[in-house]
Amino acid sequence: MTCAIETVHVAYGISRADAIRDALRMEGCTERVVALPATLSHGPIDPPDPDTRQAWVRTVLRCAPDDDWREPEEPWAEATTADVYPVYWVCLTDAGEHACFLEFAFRMAVRPFDIVDATGLDFVTRDGVRSPWSLGLMRPEDIVTSGLRERRRPYSEAEAHAASATWARLRAENAPLRIVRDGCLVSAPLTHFDAALVAQGRPEWEIVAGLIGRALHHLSFEVDPPGQCVGDVVLFGRVLALGAEGALDVRGAGPGMRDYEVRLPAIRPHPDRIPG
Structure with a gap:
């Protein structure tokens, strides 16, 4: 049977x-x-x-x-x-x-x-x-x-x-990121979302989770086409990297995104120097 x-x-x-x-x-x-x-x-x-x-x-x-x-x-x-x-x-x-x-x-x-x-x-x-x-x-x-x-x-x-x-x-x-472009999944560099993170930054200190939340909403609903989303783990890692590079000011002992604060630096880097 x-x-x-x-x-x-x-x-x-x-x-x-x-x-x-x-x-x-x-x-x-x-x-x-x-x-x-x-x-x-x-x-x-x-x-x-x-x-x-x-x-x-x-x-x-x-x-x-x-x-x-x-x-x-x-x-x-x-x-x-x-x-x-x-x-x-x-x-x-x-x-x-x-x-x-x-x-x-x-x-x-x-x-x-x-x-x-x-x-x-x-x-x-x-x-x-x-x-x-x-x-x-x-x-x-x-x-x-x-x-x-x-x-x-x-x-x-x-x-x-x-x-x-x-x-x-x-x-x-075997790229670090994959994104949807024109209906197809394509490879992207690790810095792909960096410009969006910096653009959502504020001059006053805030917890990193706040910045990441705004960036996720922006990428999900405010870009054309919508849905250019990415996980918060990736964005958290990039915030730390941007802090090390000076594109953002980041402070805190960690380890989580609510244990760090972030703000735009007083002297902004030239847009051409922001990865993405």
Whole structure:
């Protein structure tokens, strides 16, 4: 007797997976949802070894992640084992989601799976028409009312080959950052977000978390196209680096972003000397 293949829904990040699970339950679907933990839009990806990536955060970004930051390998095995048929949920305008999806497609090695792609999705809510650039912006009720599940389709073999080739190229480049540009995931230098951090600085002292919060909001909602977001761990590391370079004044004993203060220096560096 042939065993039935289990359908498993897959997404980047715990919060997104939780929202998808809740939305499926609202529609009477009890299928399992797996959250992939790796934020592959920053750090080394050749190979995407958890220990190497954690060491990169500690040495290159010069800030200590939480002890539980290490990205486990087990969810990847759950999502790509031959015993399941994956349904991958993604919005490709989010760099973190895009990178995680490409790694998933690479690991599937052209084995068949389905995709639920929210890229370019428009739907009506009580607040008007929404066009989320990330699944992280969608509540379970948004996922249901938008009919997102109805966009499920098989991911073609040609698409799988193209995704694998893109990720193989990005792996070979092994850049410190990856960003979305013109709908594609591309490599970027570590200094890519530095100018945005300095532009959000204030002349008075404030905790670093305040500056990072404004920079995240600016990159997520105020640039064109929106969604040029990055993790706070990366921005925290860059604030410390900009402090060492004199582009920002930084003081404090650390180790966390609430243990440091930051301000614009009294004598601003010339804009051409700010990395980014």
